[in-house]
Amino acid sequence: MIHVEDLRIDYDDNCAVRDLSLDIQDGDVFGLIGPNGAGKTSTMRALVGLLVPTYGDIQIAGIDIRENPQAVGQVLGFMPDFPPMYEDLFVWEFLDLFAASYFIPKLRRRPEIDHRLEQVGLTEKRRAFVGELSRGMRQRLMLAKTLLPEPKVLLLDEPASGMDPHGRAQMKHVIREFAEGDGSVLISSHILSEMDEFCTHIGIMQRGEMVVSGSVDEITGQVMGTTLLQIEIVSGQRALDQIVSQHNLTGDPRWKGKSCEIEFSGDEKEASELMALLVKGGVRMSSFSRKRESLEDIFLQVGAKELS
Amino acid sequence: MISELVTDNPILIKHVRSRLRRPQGTYLVITVFLVAACLMWAGHLGNILDDGPIFVMFFAIQALALHLAGTSQVASSISQSNDSGILDFHRVSPLSPSATAVGFILGAPIREYLVALLLVPFALFCALLGKPGLLGFCTTGAVLLSTTLLFHSVAMMAGLVAQPGKTRGANMGVGFLLVIATFATGLVFRGIPIPGLLTAGPALFEAMDFGGGGFPGPQTPTFFGVTLPLFVQSLIYQTPLTLFLLVAIVRRMRSGQAALYSKTTAIAFLVTVSVLNLGGIIGHQNVNPEFVVPVLLYVNWFIALALTLAVSPSQGSYRNCLRRANKLGLHRPPLWDDDSSNRGVVLALASVTFAMAQIVQTFVQANAGPQFWPRVGITLCVISYFGSAVQFFTLRFGRRSRPMLFLFLFLFWLMPLLVGSLAAAAFGNAGVGPFIAGLSPLFGIAAGSISSLVWSFVLAGVFYGLMVREERRCQDELRNATLLDFDAEV
Numbered sequence: 192m193i194h195v196e197d198l199r200i201d202y203d204d205n206c207a208v209r210d211l212s213l214d215i216q217d218g219d220v221f222g223l224i225g226p227n228g229a230g231k232t233s234t235m236r237a238l239v240g241l242l243v244p245t246y247g248d249i250q251i252a253g254i255d256i257r258e259n260p261q262a263v264g265q266v267l268g269f270m271p272d273f274p275p276m277y278e279d280l281f282v283w284e285f286l287d288l289f290a291a292s293y294f295i296p297k298l299r300r301r302p303e304i305d306h307r308l309e310q311v312g313l314t315e316k317r318r319a320f321v322g323e324l325s326r327g328m329r330q331r332l333m334l335a336k337t338l339l340p341e342p343k344v345l346l347l348d349e350p351a352s353g354m355d356p357h358g359r360a361q362m363k364h365v366i367r368e369f370a371e372g373d374g375s376v377l378i379s380s381h382i383l384s385e386m387d388e389f390c391t392h393i394g395i396m397q398r399g400e401m402v403v404s405g406s407v408d409e410i411t412g413q414v415m416g417t418t419l420l421q422i423e424i425v426s427g428q429r430a431l432d433q434i435v436s437q438h439n440l441t442g443d444p445r446w447k448g449k450s451c452e453i454e455f456s457g458d459e460k461e462a463s464e465l466m467a468l469l470v471k472g473g474v475r476m477s478s479f480s481r482k483r484e485s486l487e488d489i490f491l492q493v494g495a496k497e498l499s
Numbered sequence: 500m501i502s503e504l505v506t507d508n509p510i511l512i513k514h515v516r517s518r519l520r521r522p523q524g525t526y527l528v529i530t531v532f533l534v535a536a537c538l539m540w541a542g543h544l545g546n547i548l549d550d551g552p553i554f555v556m557f558f559a560i561q562a563l564a565l566h567l568a569g570t571s572q573v574a575s576s577i578s579q580s581n582d583s584g585i586l587d588f589h590r591v592s593p594l595s596p597s598a599t600a601v602g603f604i605l606g607a608p609i610r611e612y613l614v615a616l617l618l619v620p621f622a623l624f625c626a627l628l629g630k631p632g633l634l635g636f637c638t639t640g641a642v643l644l645s646t647t648l649l650f651h652s653v654a655m656m657a658g659l660v661a662q663p664g665k666t667r668g669a670n671m672g673v674g675f676l677l678v679i680a681t682f683a684t685g686l687v688f689r690g691i692p693i694p695g696l697l698t699a700g701p702a703l704f705e706a707m708d709f710g711g712g713g714f715p716g717p718q719t720p721t722f723f724g725v726t727l728p729l730f731v732q733s734l735i736y737q738t739p740l741t742l743f744l745l746v747a748i749v750r751r752m753r754s755g756q757a758a759l760y761s762k763t764t765a766i767a768f769l770v771t772v773s774v775l776n777l778g779g780i781i782g783h784q785n786v787n788p789e790f791v792v793p794v795l796l797y798v799n800w801f802i803a804l805a806l807t808l809a810v811s812p813s814q815g816s817y818r819n820c821l822r823r824a825n826k827l828g829l830h831r832p833p834l835w836d837d838d839s840s841n842r843g844v845v846l847a848l849a850s851v852t853f854a855m856a857q858i859v860q861t862f863v864q865a866n867a868g869p870q871f872w873p874r875v876g877i878t879l880c881v882i883s884y885f886g887s888a889v890q891f892f893t894l895r896f897g898r899r900s901r902p903m904l905f906l907f908l909f910l911f912w913l914m915p916l917l918v919g920s921l922a923a924a925a926f927g928n929a930g931v932g933p934f935i936a937g938l939s940p941l942f943g944i945a946a947g948s949i950s951s952l953v954w955s956f957v958l959a960g961v962f963y964g965l966m967v968r969e970e971r972r973c974q975d976e977l978r979n980a981t982l983l984d985f986d987a988e989v
Binding site for chain 2: 199201202203204239240241242243245246260261262264265267269271273275276277279280284287288289291292293294297
């Protein structure tokens with residue numbers, strides 16, 4: 192859905208993004224992580240078409256942004272971190288302005304606007320001036336505006352900044368729903384704990400380069416080397432020790448009473464195979480889980496220390 | 500297409516909603532009706548409703564509302580949108596850049612358009628009673644509208660090119676241009692159609708017959724020798740200029756980084772201005788070459804300088820252009836690429852001015868005077884060295900280039916004028932003062948002296964050399980950086 196190849200962005204002598212390549216498929220929620228000045232916002236702006244890259248190819252939903260920027264505009268929803276707004280319009284007028292800009296037919300505009308306001312919890316503010324909204328409400332209004340034309344791709348730059356917990360929960364729900372509907376989402380955020388909850392893929396940028404990218408599991412394996420299996424058993428400790436010692440993807444179990452932790456270097460499929468093996472070997476388990484490393488751990492491991 | 504541009508234009512509707520909300524809109528309508536009613540009553544009491552003064556007053560109010568208040572409104576609306584970043588949302592929406600531009604041009608001054616519209620019935624009533632009649636009403640109305648679009652386009656462009664937070668300067672610049680244009684109306688009758696015909700004044704003079712039967716006469720401007728009504732000539736001059744401004748506006752609406760004009764459009768712009776200027780003097784019965792030739796050269800020079808600034812790439816853009824060329828395996832960027840050096844376009848602009856001068860010389864041969872070719876030579880050299888200097892300073896100093904350019908202009912254009920004036924005062928008529936002042940093109944083009952031609956020629960050579968050296972430096976730096984990148988990868 193988003194295809195970026197060999198993207199380079201320069202500001203005078205400063206190379207903001209260097210030879211970046213990226214592929215985001217339908218249903219993926221891709222988190223772009225990096226310290227300030229890593230090139231995230233420049234990448235976002237180039238993807239939207241607001242910034243002309245030095246060179247590189249960008250395709251959104253199969254459309255080349257250089258050849259047909261207006262067609263890309265039709266399938267793309269973009270939400271910047273500090274969304275500017277027309278303060279002198281009513282909330283519904285603001286959405287109507289963009290509904291018309293995205294050629295939503297006149298008759299459909301009102302129900303569509305009402306639906307989006309409800310989705311972001313701003314129905315009561317329909318006839319309030321935009322200038323009267325709090326920062327969090329503005330973010331929610333901007334999210335409504337972004338979703339209005341039913342885009343196929345969402346680009347969100349720090350979408351949750353300024354939102355209260357309720358707003359954040361709503362936003363997460365909206366993003367999940369969007370991705371489940373086969374949309375692609377690219378999010379740039381510093382709130383890694385939140386990204387952790389809904390990102391299927393991540394990319395870590397530093398000094399304009401993509402240091403690592405891929406699915407969260409792949410990155411975890413790549414960066415952290417192993418994941419940790421946490422197992423609680425009812426019985427069969429000896430069988431477990433025996434199976435684990437013969438398995439080539441596991442380390443030695445560390446027991447703490449009836450529970451143990453095992454270093455595991457396989458993926459989720461191999462973990463499920465190990466679980467089946469244990470069950471077959473007579474180990475009765477009350478819990479079997481893979482401890483997922485947090486994005487923050489991964490990010491710190493990669494070496495980005497300028498997290499703000 | 501029409502609905503996207505006008506009837507269902509979201510930007511236009513946005514402005515209608517925000518600027519004509521009920522309380523303010525109602526007060527405005529009441530106020531305008533009251534003022535109009537007072538004027539009508541005064542005209543009725545003075546028995547002058549059919550003589551024209553009341554019509555002129557209505558016309559003046561409409562012109563003030565549209566030209567002053569409306570222009571200022573366009574400039575502030577677009578610059579605010581540009582500053583806040585909301586223009587970017589319009590850029591990334593599927594709405595075409597031309598629809599966005601039309602939305603701002605027609606929408607931002609919507610209140611002023613309403614004022615003008617409300618006065619139309621009163622003005623029409625006065626016009627039908629006597630002067631200027633239905634035809635005069637229509638012709639002045641057409642020119643008023645055309646001038647409004649021109650001024651609003653200028654304001655829009657100024658708002659789009661103004662740096663964030665420095666929009667007041669842009670607005671003042673627009674106001675200054677309008678004042679000059681208005682005061683230059685008189686030049687129309689001396690064979691200099693630009694900028695006089697860019698205002699609504701001549702069309703109003705014609706409709707009201709202020710010349711006392713002087714239309715048409717020997718002072719009346721003609722277009723390539725054909726005597727056309729002034730309102731037609733105004734439209735002939737205003738329409739292409741408005742269209743060229745709209746081209747720049749649409750480009751900027753599409754991308755905030757884009758140069759105002761492509762290099763070929765800039766050349767076309769100067770060709771159009773030259774043709775319009777030639778139209779004003781060729782076949783005109785009352786052309787005084789000693790006056791007209793320098794003014795024509797100054798007009799072309801001024802437009803060429805503005806176009807040079809509009810098409811010269813910044814340091815970053817030029818380097819990016821080199822990188823792109825490098826990536827494509829080209830030895831140097833294409834000459835007409837928006838981000839390539841301005842040397843090709845400067846040469847073309849100078850050539851257009853030369854061609855115009857050649858045509859002028861052909862048509863006013865007998866009276867061109869001995870200073871004709873030195874004047875042309877100075878203009879060409881100044882266009883050339885200004886272009887090279889702009890490119891040199893931009894490439895050498897990057898974002899600090901603007902103060903350096905201002906310093907250069909102060910030293911080479913203003914200082915000779917000041918020192919020359921002082922020298923003239925100190926040494927009397929010894930020729931020292933004019934000699935020094937002539938080193939500045941501001942006086943040099945009019946003076947047409949050999950010394951100022953030689954000086955301009957030297958500067959053209961020096962700055963061309965500096966520009967070429969700077970371009971090479973950029974290319975070498977980039978080549979070295981690419982090699983470093985390659986080494987790092989290996």
